[in-house]
Structure formats: C-alpha cells, structure tokens
Amino acid sequence: MHSMADLTFTYLSELLSFRSQQIYLVGGSVRDLLLGGQAMNDIDLLMPSGSEEVARAFAAAIGGSFFFLDEERRITRVMKHGAGEAVQFDFTNFEGPDLNTDLARRDFTINAMALDLRAFVESGSLTGIIDPFHGREDVKKKLVRAVRPTVLDDDPLRLLRAVRFSAALDFTIEDGTAEEIRKRADLITGPSPERIRDELFQILSSRGAENYLVLMDSLGLLLPVLPELASLKGFRPGRYELHDVLTHSLRTVGHVDGMLDDLFRLSPDHAAPVLDHLEEPLEQLVPRKAALRFACLLHDIAKPETFTETDGHVRFHDHDNRGAEKAREACRRLRLSGAVESMVARVIKYHMRLFNLSAPGGPSRNAVYRYCRDLKDDLPESLMLAQADARATSEIMAKEKFADTERPMAVVLDYYYNRFLKTEEKPLVTGQDLINAGLTPGPRFREILDDIKEKQAEGSIATRRGALDYLDRFK
Template sequence: MATIPKLIRKLGKEAYNLYIVGGYIRDRILNREAKDYDFVVQEDAEKIAKLAAEKLGGTFVPFMEEKGTYRVVVGDEILDFTNLRGEDIYIDLAHRDFTMNAMAIKLTDYFEFEYIIDPFGGMMDIKNREIKHVGVMTFKEDPLRALRAVRFAATYKFDIDEGTKAKIREEAALIKQVAPERIMNEIFIILKEKNSHKYLRMMEDLKLMENIFEEVAKMKEVGKCYYHLTNAWIHSLKTVEEYENIINSMRFPKDVYDIVSEYLDRKLSSDNKVKDIIKLGALFHDIGKPESIYIDTENRVHFYNHETKGAEIVKKIASRMKMPKKESSLLKKLVLYHMKPLMYYVNGGPTNKSLFRFFSELKDDSIAILLLSQADFTATRLNLGKEEEIPKFTDYITKLLKRYVEFKETEKPLLSPLDIIINFDVKDGKKLGQILYEIRKNRFYGEIQDKEDAVEFVKERMKINKV
C-alpha cells in the first residue's frame, strides 16, 4: 500500500504523467490486497519505468517492449508501465477487456477515489458483481479474454453478463489462436478454486472447452452404456465435482488425513499443487473411451484398456499445451492407473502382494489414484441411481489409504544395512538390497512386527538361500 505514495514522492513532477489503471483499482474497490500495479504513461513509459526502478530501488525489466510495456520489480511487488494507447485515457480504456478493469485514476489523485475515470460503468458492475466486456472488439483483440472472464468469475465469484456470454460463445473458436502456455496459466488458476467444477462447466457452456481440447467432442459422442446413463464428458465433469467434495470435506481418520493433506498441498512447478492437477486427471480420466469402444455379442458396449489409450492421449495433450513435466507426468499416471482400485474391488480386494507392488510403483501418487477412483465410482453410482453402493466403496478406499500409511511406515527400516553387513557378513550390495526389500515387504504383509522378527527373518533366509 505504501508503494503508490512513495512513487508519487519519488517521481515528483513526472507523477502527473501517470494513470493507475485496471486491476489495482478493481481490487481496492473490493478491499482486496493488490501487489500488481498497472500504470499508463502519457509520454515515455520506458523512461518512467527506469526512473521508478532507480527511485524505488527496484529492478527494471523490458517486459513486453513490442507493446510498449516495461516492468519494475520491487520486492514482491510488480509495477508495469505502458505507453498510452490512443490520444487520451478514454481511448486507452476502450481497448481493455472488462468494465471492471476499464477504470483509471491520475496517480496524483490516488487518495481521491471520486476522481476515478469510469466511462463504462465498471464501479456499478463491481457493485453488482458482474463481468461485462467493454466493446465489440474485446475478444478479437485478445481471444484469451474469453477464458479470463471465466477465471475472474472463479476468483471473484462474479457472474458473467448474458450479453458477454453470448459474445464469448459466438467467438469461442478464436481461443485456438492463443499460445497454449497462456491458456494453461488461466486454467491452472481456475483449478485452484475449491469448486472449480462450476467454472469448468462454465467453460463448457461458453464453448471454450472443446475449442481448447478438441478431444472433448469425441467424449461427448460416447453415450450411455452398461456403466453410464450419460456421455463420458458429462460423467467426467461430475467426477471432478465428486473429487472436490472429497477433498473439501476430508472425512478421513487422522493418520490418513495427515498424509493425504500433506500430499495434496505439495507444490509442483509454477506454484501448481498436486490437488489441482488431480482435477485435470478427473476431467480426462475417460478420454481414451472413444478410441476403445467394443460391442459384445449381446450388443453391450465396453471400453477395454481405455486407460492405456487415455494415457497416450493426455501425453499428447500435455505436450501440445506445453504443460510442465511434473504436471504432465502426474496427469498421465492418473489416467493410466485410475481403474486399478476398482479392478481390485470387483475381484474381492487386492492381495498383499498386489497392493505392495501398486504402492511401490506409484509411491505417494497412490493417494491421487485412490481419491480419483473414489470420485469416479461415486459419480457413476449417483448417475445410475445406486447411491447405496457408495458407502461401501468409500470405506474400501479409506482402508487402502490406511494400508498406504502402513506402507509409508515401512520406509523406516527395522534393520540398517550396517546391521546386516556386520551381523550376517553380507558384503554383496545386490543381495543386501534384496534382503532389505524382503524385510520391508514382509513387514507390510504383517509377517514381521519388530526388530527381533527382522533378525529372525534374515537368519532363516540365510539358511535357506545360503547367502
């Protein structure tokens, strides 16, 4: 908050050539903290930005020179300086995206909000919690604005004006012109919301989803079958909703709650969290179904190995959308393994051997797969009107999560490598690793309880295998 008054003092007479515009004014009206400042400069933005960097002790960055924008970074605050578009501030504001962002105020009038320049009624729209586009060229000038409308709706819990919705639908295909990195940045922000399923559905309603992800159209063609009464896409949106219900309530025993919450809050790259990427996994878990349709002799539809096909498809999507490697890897894993817990369930539950292998292969991402499986099952059973089956499957997933807690506990060895080397004269590294692995595995099985059991196990193994 102290940045603006300080900037006015430091810039002196140059401050009279600046306007504060856009989001900062919006956030001040909403009493939200803002650390990003956008300034329009009547004369030379580069000169003013360099002066501001010098006076404030910040770093000058030629951010988007081709658009006449220069950035100054001061601590954790970002100040952008842009040359005025057009002859005056009114023309400049006419080129902005939404009315709530199309306001300005002279830098020197900072404390006099009655002097806000508001030619499109932005303050009234903020009061009414409504997002309205500024003009007929809003989305043609920058098609990403269509997706930003959804992002603003998600972030501020505003509604999008019906006229603006109609315009977005009309020009939705323009989103294909936008760089994938910019698109994914907006989607990742939307996914951070606790109830992002509402805004994914909004993207669908505005025809943005299938114009961003062409594969969605095929998912809509996969209609009802033995397991579903709706198409694969509607089911997938419902799965995201059920996943969010699970993680928003977190009704787990404390030991499970602790390990699940820590995992979900882990940061990947670009400040994305694991829990947000699982939403993408839920959205695309059935994306392989259109490529996997099989109709049996009784005219029933099946989707054998759709998870394998789906993993190949999301790998291509992640590459096309320039997703970071960590996010891409987790997304592929979610799609590839999402059927595993259900397959165990319908076959009477996993054996110790299969569960240990599952946990060993997926490690902490086992948690993501289990939660996705629960959401998928819940969405399916709600759709079929078989709600009575949900509690049993929920209990099953909770039990598997508890088994994963036990699996994690086996990471702390009962015997150290040195214990085995000294007491059993094992010098071969490969054999040593195998013994440690077998101790851990049998501990998970419940056949080894403590250090004494582990010692006895090694003794017996040495006798049998003559190590």
C-alpha cells in the same frame, strides 16, 4: 510488524516521491479495491510514457528486482519480498495518445478503470475513479462485460479469460458478451498453447471448476481448447449410464470439491496433510489440485476407442493405460511441465486400482503396498480421482461403488502416511548394500529392494541388521 498491505502503501508513496509525472492505478488493482481487497500484492501501474525508467529507479529505491514481462511492448515488473509475502508492481505506458484511449483497448469493463495514484495515496479514497465504461457498476452487479465486442478479436485469449474472471470473482458473464464469445469461439485456437494453458489451469484451480468447464462448453470453447474430449460428447455406453461420458467426466471434476469437504470424515488423521499436499505447486499456476481436476476431466478419454459389447456386457479393455497415453499427448500439446504430465498420466493409468482393492474382506497389505509404490507422491490424487469417479457414476453404480471404495480409501491413506512414506524416507538397505553382499547389479536389484521395503512397511523386517540378514536368501 507491518503487514504486506502497509508495506505496499509505503512503496507506492516512495514511488510518488521521485516522479512528478502522473501515474495511475489501473485494471485489476482498481477492481480489487472496489471489491474490498486488502492484500494489494498485485499492482498495475500506467503512465503516459517513461514507465521503464521509472520501474528501474523504483526497483533500486525499494530493493526489489526488475525484469521485462513483454520487452517488445516495454511492459516491466518489479518484485519485492517482505512480511513473508511478495508484491509485484507492473509498469506500462499508455497504448494510444491518452488515458481514455488506453482504457478503451482493455478487455472487460471491470478492468478498464483507473485511479490517480497520488490522489489515492494522499486521500485513501476511491472517489476519483476514472470509469468511462461503467466498470464500477458492473463490479456491483458482478458482471463480466466486454468493453466492446471487437476487443475479443484484438486478443482471442479474452474469450477464455472471460470464463477465468467469472471463476476467480464468482461473476456472471453478461448476456451480450456471452453471445459475442459464442460467435468467435473458433478463434480460441489462435493464441499460443502456453497462454491457453495458463487460463485453463487458473479455472481448474477454482472451487466449482465443473461449473466453469460447463460454461466453457456452453460458449463453444471447451472442445476447441481440449479436442481430446470431442469423442466423449454424446457417447453413452452401458445400460447404467445416465449421462454421456463427457458429462460424467465433468461431474467427476465437480465431485472433487465434495471429496475435499469429506476428507475429515473419511480420514480424520490424514485429511490435513492431503489438503496441504493438493495445494503444492507442480509448476507456476498449476497446483496439484488443478492437475487432479485435469486428470478427472481426461480419465475416460480412451473409452470410445476401447468400447466393446458382447451379449449385453460392456467392456473398455485397457482404457486406463491408453487414456494415460492420450493424456500425455494433451499435456504436451498444452506445454505442461514433465511433472504435471507424469502426475496426470500416472493417476489416470491407475484410476481403477482402488476399485480392485474393494473386494470383500478388504485389501491385502501386499496390494496396498504395491498401490502406494506405483503411485508414490501421487497416491492422494489417485484416491481422490477414484472416489470422485465413483460418485459421478450413474446412481445405481454409484451406490455400489461408493460403499465399496470409502473404506479401502481410508485404509490406504492410513498405510501410506503411517508406514509407506516412512520406508521411502528411511529405507533399511540400498543398492550399495546389495553389491557389498556380493549380489550382481541388474533388474533384480529393484525387485529385492521393493521386497525389503514392503516387509519393512508391514513390520516383518524392522532393523537394518534384519534387512542385511534377509539378503542372504538371494545369494
């Protein structure tokens, strides 16, 4: 069986067979080849003109799908599925009279290189790279450097994209470029919310996301992108707080990585399904793990407005519920999907629940069931946030909460996977059964069904016959 890389190379050869005009590999394709990338599943192709017609013919030749990425600029994409994967070919024309003019308009030197496609396919060599801005050297040095300062004005989203490339490639933003970003930080509010969202969530998908959020803050980008965090900066309530609440929130994001590493210790039987669950996409470019980090970042946004102090006792009454509502507003502003909004809000709303299950003697089975019922699919994220929050709290509190929450977390995960999910998949009775038993439909139905599910999960009702008999007490 051929690999996707082999098939991609075959498709590129096919492209050359019916087009005599020069075609160039450009941008990230060249950069990734220099970095030793073998996947070749994201191909950027540049032509002097006529790219739309070539893309249409190419799609027909390889049995791919054709569509516009940007109809105004005539940028097109061909998608082809094969070998269990997908590869995309993006076609565009020169912006300007020649290749060098086009490259000069690109964002960063590492993306402003080109390679003659025919020479590459025939030789398999990278020696013919066209590199007017010394991007190859910056790839070696692992630097993100603007082609020229004004490219940041041409498209202010590049201010944030510099951080995204730094996160994705583990590169450092070159000092001069970082200073130019700081000078223009207020321009980041100009691009559409959707474009900002896509860059932000690619950053949040990265391991070490805390570091890149801190980098955003140092560049003056974090608060313009997420104004909900502004009131947290400098807000340091309570005698146990070593950091302001913004720093605590950033540290909470960082501790997600530690939690991912610790899962096999905390819950050996359920670590693998949790990790798989966190990779699931909620929408394009937003896997669950990125939405979890977003929830971590926002989990305390209502603390400043709910802060009270009486006789030295600090309280943040209802900060979880009010924080969930403020998080919903942030999700809507960034045009996130309803699925992401619901998950982020629910996880924030219940982020104190694990602490409430940490009483001596361990949580009751009823309390664990209700926790699982209220969170449903988002239960793993809720546990991860609570534990990351505990680890990020000041050292004195962290030692107490860390010990208190690890064991309940393992108990809840075990119950969730071994009991709760099974009752959700195969409930013993339904609303129709309640109607057949002579009960009147209404809000009470939910209470009855929940009661039976809880008893099914704990094992006191094990059969459908037993569940139907149990209904008699409600008549």
